[in-house]
Amino acid sequence: MKKFLNSVDTVLTESLDGFVAAHSDILVLGDEHKFVRRRELKLGKVALISGGGSGHEPLHGGLVGHGMLDAACPGQVFTSPTPDQMLAAAQSVDAGAGCLFIVKNYEGDVMNFDMAAEMSEGVLQVVTNDDVAVENSSYTTGRRGVAGTLVVEKIVGAAAEQGLALPDLKALGDRVNGATRSMGVALTSCTVPAAGRPTFEIGDSEMEFGVGIHGEPGRRRDALKSADAIAEEICTAILGDLGERAKGPALLFVNGFGGTPSMELYLMYNSARKIFERSGVEVIRSLVGSYVTSLDMAGCSITLTMLDDEMTALWDAPVHTAALRWGM
Amino acid sequence: MKKFLNSVDTVLTESLDGFVAAHSDILVLGDEHKFVRRRELKLGKVALISGGGSGHEPLHGGLVGHGMLDAACPGQVFTSPTPDQMLAAAQSVDAGAGCLFIVKNYEGDVMNFDMAAEMSEGVLQVVTNDDVAVENSSYTTGRRGVAGTLVVEKIVGAAAEQGLALPDLKALGDRVNGATRSMGVALTSCTVPAAGRPTFEIGDSEMEFGVGIHGEPGRRRDALKSADAIAEEICTAILGDLGERAKGPALLFVNGFGGTPSMELYLMYNSARKIFERSGVEVIRSLVGSYVTSLDMAGCSITLTMLDDEMTALWDAPVHTAALRWGM
Amino acid sequence: MTTIDTARLVAMFATIATATSADRDRLCALDGVIGDADHGIAMELGFSAARDAVAALDTGATDPTTLLNTAAKSFLNAVGASSGPLYATAFMRGAAAVKGKTTLDDADVVALFQAMAKGIQDRGKAEPGEKTMIDAWAPAAQAAGEALASGKSLAGSLEAAAQAAKAGAEATKAMVATKGRASRLGERSLGHMDPGAASAVTVIEAIRVTLTD
Amino acid sequence: MTTIDTARLVAMFATIATATSADRDRLCALDGVIGDADHGIAMELGFSAARDAVAALDTGATDPTTLLNTAAKSFLNAVGASSGPLYATAFMRGAAAVKGKTTLDDADVVALFQAMAKGIQDRGKAEPGEKTMIDAWAPAAQAAGEALASGKSLAGSLEAAAQAAKAGAEATKAMVATKGRASRLGERSLGHMDPGAASAVTVIEAIRVTLTD
Numbered sequence A, B: 001m002k003k004f005l006n007s008v009d010t011v012l013t014e015s016l017d018g019f020v021a022a023h024s025d026i027l028v029l030g031d032e033h034k035f036v037r038r039r040e041l042k043l044g045k046v047a048l049i050s051g052g053g054s055g056h057e058p059l060h061g062g063l064v065g066h067g068m069l070d071a072a073c074p075g076q077v078f079t080s081p082t083p084d085q086m087l088a089a090a091q092s093v094d095a096g097a098g099c100l101f102i103v104k105n106y107e108g109d110v111m112n113f114d115m116a117a118e119m120s121e122g123v124l125q126v127v128t129n130d131d132v133a134v135e136n137s138s139y140t141t142g143r144r145g146v147a148g149t150l151v152v153e154k155i156v157g158a159a160a161e162q163g164l165a166l167p168d169l170k171a172l173g174d175r176v177n178g179a180t181r182s183m184g185v186a187l188t189s190c191t192v193p194a195a196g197r198p199t200f201e202i203g204d205s206e207m208e209f210g211v212g213i214h215g216e217p218g219r220r221r222d223a224l225k226s227a228d229a230i231a232e233e234i235c236t237a238i239l240g241d242l243g244e245r246a247k248g249p250a251l252l253f254v255n256g257f258g259g260t261p262s263m264e265l266y267l268m269y270n271s272a273r274k275i276f277e278r279s280g281v282e283v284i285r286s287l288v289g290s291y292v293t294s295l296d297m298a299g300c301s302i303t304l305t306m307l308d309d310e311m312t313a314l315w316d317a318p319v320h321t322a323a324l325r326w327g328m
Numbered sequence C, D: 001m002t003t004i005d006t007a008r009l010v011a012m013f014a015t016i017a018t019a020t021s022a023d024r025d026r027l028c029a030l031d032g033v034i035g036d037a038d039h040g041i042a043m044e045l046g047f048s049a050a051r052d053a054v055a056a057l058d059t060g061a062t063d064p065t066t067l068l069n070t071a072a073k074s075f076l077n078a079v080g081a082s083s084g085p086l087y088a089t090a091f092m093r094g095a096a097a098v099k100g101k102t103t104l105d106d107a108d109v110v111a112l113f114q115a116m117a118k119g120i121q122d123r124g125k126a127e128p129g130e131k132t133m134i135d136a137w138a139p140a141a142q143a144a145g146e147a148l149a150s151g152k153s154l155a156g157s158l159e160a161a162a163q164a165a166k167a168g169a170e171a172t173k174a175m176v177a178t179k180g181r182a183s184r185l186g187e188r189s190l191g192h193m194d195p196g197a198a199s200a201v202t203v204i205e206a207i208r209v210t211l212t213d
């Protein structure tokens, strides 16, 4: 295992300490590293809380700030945070209008957030499940929540900032999730620090097609193909799943898994954009970068969100987080 | 070689096409992919032009936009752009107040930019050489220009936006470069697409200490150490080189080389910050991310720029590029 | 008729903690085959936390409900895995089932046991046959109830539960996960015991041992 | 006395292009030892571009200066390596040295040759002994000048230049790069010929062949 670390036991806390120190203008660290929250709260605003296993940085901590999340709870690597974290976060950021939990669809996460929700008052949840690769996986019942979660967090975050009420935010979150599809491919495995070796073996000219963001198996192991061929298959799966809805304005998000550089991501974006536009999708917003990672895994995912005017305006609304910032 | 690509001959143009398509709100592509320039020029403003070998993305194309570069010329991977590129870029963005070339100190780059400068009117140059790892390398006479180049481009870019004249911008660029020191370490090699195999061999528990951003040799090959030990040695080299100047306010920039995820970069930032602050440096600005990469190389560099009030204000000034954005 | 007081429940958590800790590597190995190899760690962490939390209580001033809720909470906050909410819910439901009692008789213990199984099922929404811990807990709870109804003692009832759990866990080997976690493995999951079902056997056996002598 | 006209210079670039192209793999291999393995590609690219550019000129209406400047520009814009500006400067300086002439006599050709060497040195700021192409070009230029001064023909002068280049390139094997590109290799660079010096021999030999028969 080749990583910058001092001890596998302190990777998370040291990294979080650095993260919060580097962004102390906008972030505060909760006691016992239970959560990261935005420095300035807004009275009467619904609090948006997300979280999940660590190893997907900048998701979710890097998406905390004005116009997006109020708090994020980091679990151990690829492991759900525990309800006391969500409860501590909620207590810290609840501004009197309730909380919305945004949860990626993994059994551990869903059950832990459910318990926290049951132990609180005034909490609703949005569970994201944008991954069209597989219906069930080694971690989920139903589809996995992956990179599309960022899109949900951005759009719902903007609406929360503008004062939308809790039930409306939940409805909006479900709507954005419903308009979003993703699929990924891995060229190499990730290595969980505590495990010390790659999560899966993969040959020099193989790829894992439809991989999950924990390195869990996807649709199949396949020979490494050209960027165009990979994009073609991913985009076709996304378009097929969207069906009739795959027409008109959309956000195209090409996400790196941690070990793939920006040169390759833009090349994939170029392929994907052509394929989508050929079939009647109009790419009016774009995001390219490593935002929802799987530690050091080389690979990428493609996410498409069909936009309406409201969603587009909310996507464009000002945001100031460690990882996404515009308009302020 | 595991990369997303269609053909090694078209990697750069396809990636650039994707890049400009994703950022068409702020960028325009020059004819024959000779340069990327900002969409909106400002009359009477000195034009800032940089460039260099590709493979360091988002440097330099991702740093084109309001408050930073006016144009960037991408060479082949790890190879200088040619003077016709700089000349075409200059012709396209010169707004009547001259051009400043910002050039990383590599023989090929320096000679090519020199020729372009000689063929133009009203051009000055800033050559960055922030890497303290080695005095000469396989590509340079004198120190290499590495991640600190981003800091020069940001600060000079802000000053240009505010209307500073060409000679003053050159002086400022030289001053920022003079206040900046960097050093990097590689855990894995990069793979140049055209070569198809890793640039250097490195053992499973080795690191290349003081590596260059083209994977060129550094100070020495060493056993992989803890993050703290690596940071200690890099920071000590930087502090030693700065000497008396290493006191007071500074920008700490931890840069990933392409294959290292954000979790590890923040952990390194945490280590480095403590070491610098212990010795009297006050970290008042921070940047953590993969901005000056070496294709898919795993590793990172640490850059320290000693700040004065003017430089701090210029760092904070609004910027809107693909890779750096704030204040607008 | 056995009477279980708070102190005995404290001892029960200590025994479960020792047993799951001893079982850790086997459980991790089982999870490594069809999951993410951390189930042993989760169980050890969870039950050590529960053991420590209930050991810190003043048994004289604590009723079983409070003790079980304490165990639930500490288990929950120690474990970020699926097993955290599953066992936490089990103990919370058990706590509710014996609300108001200061000591537990045979029927109370069996009711608690059945509430635990029900809690796991409600939380995880797994059906028997889907290759989860429910395939050990559900038959165990049913067997305990039937044994008690047919006049067996608590010892006999928990004995029946332990045997049913063991058989249920064994049966998961023949199951292909069709829903949830291991389902992507398809046929690959065949022949391997579900780790959560395996640990359920360990937990239930530890409960039996501490509550029946 | 030979008279070199524009057409002969066109032929010269064609010959250099053929020669460097044939030499490509050897030059890449040499660069692979102490540099980045692309020198053969750079030389092939640069001289193919120069050949094509000058071949497209109307030789009747083009003087040597214009031809050499055209070659310089096309070489420069075809090659992103160090050799681009070095050879481009060489040809631009050569062009300046023969400004105003429509054909070149022996002294003109030697002056052009010396200006090229001077251009490389001015652009790259390398001193002899630093293991660069200058270690071939500088002695070659000097030898050509001395030969001409001592009464040799152009053929004899270029013969002397080619021999000096070959000896100079050979001598780079014994040099440890102390400055610039290969210096980090220290002793590792010992024993290997500098690729730029090696290609200089090829270029100079191609010049000799085309301008002297």
Ligand SMILES: Nc1ncnc2c1ncn2[C@@H]1O[C@H](COP(=O)(O)OP(=O)(O)O)[C@@H](O)[C@H]1O
Pocket: A107, A108, C031, C035, C036, C037, C038, C039, C040, C042, C043, C080, C081, C082, C083, C084, C086, C120, C123, C124, C125, C126, C131, C132, C133, C134, C180, C181, C194, C195, C196, C197
């Ligand atoms: N929905 C569920 N219902 C019942 N049991 C479940 C459910 N999901 C998982 N389990 C049980 O949990 C076990 C895995 O637990 P553990 O490894 O601790 O959690 P995780 O899967 O989050 O890593 C599985 O073997 C299975 O028995």
Ligand SMILES: Nc1ncnc2c1ncn2[C@@H]1O[C@H](COP(=O)(O)OP(=O)(O)O)[C@@H](O)[C@H]1O
Pocket: B107, B108, D031, D035, D036, D037, D038, D039, D040, D042, D043, D080, D081, D082, D083, D084, D086, D120, D123, D124, D125, D126, D131, D132, D133, D134, D180, D181, D194, D195, D196, D197
């Ligand atoms: N400053 C310099 N002066 C003279 N020759 C140089 C200089 N720098 C490099 N060279 C020559 O260029 C050769 C390498 O050329 P090439 O491989 O084409 O360029 P690059 O080094 O940019 O890849 C070296 O072998 C050396 O002879």
Ligand SMILES: [Mg+2]
Pocket: C031, C035, C036, C037, C038, C039, C081
């Ligand atoms: Mg597990």
Ligand SMILES: [Mg+2]
Pocket: A078, A079, C036, C038, C081, C082
């Ligand atoms: Mg787990």
Ligand SMILES: [Mg+2]
Pocket: D031, D035, D036, D037, D038, D039, D081
């Ligand atoms: Mg070379």
Ligand SMILES: [Mg+2]
Pocket: B078, B079, D036, D038, D081, D082
């Ligand atoms: Mg080169």
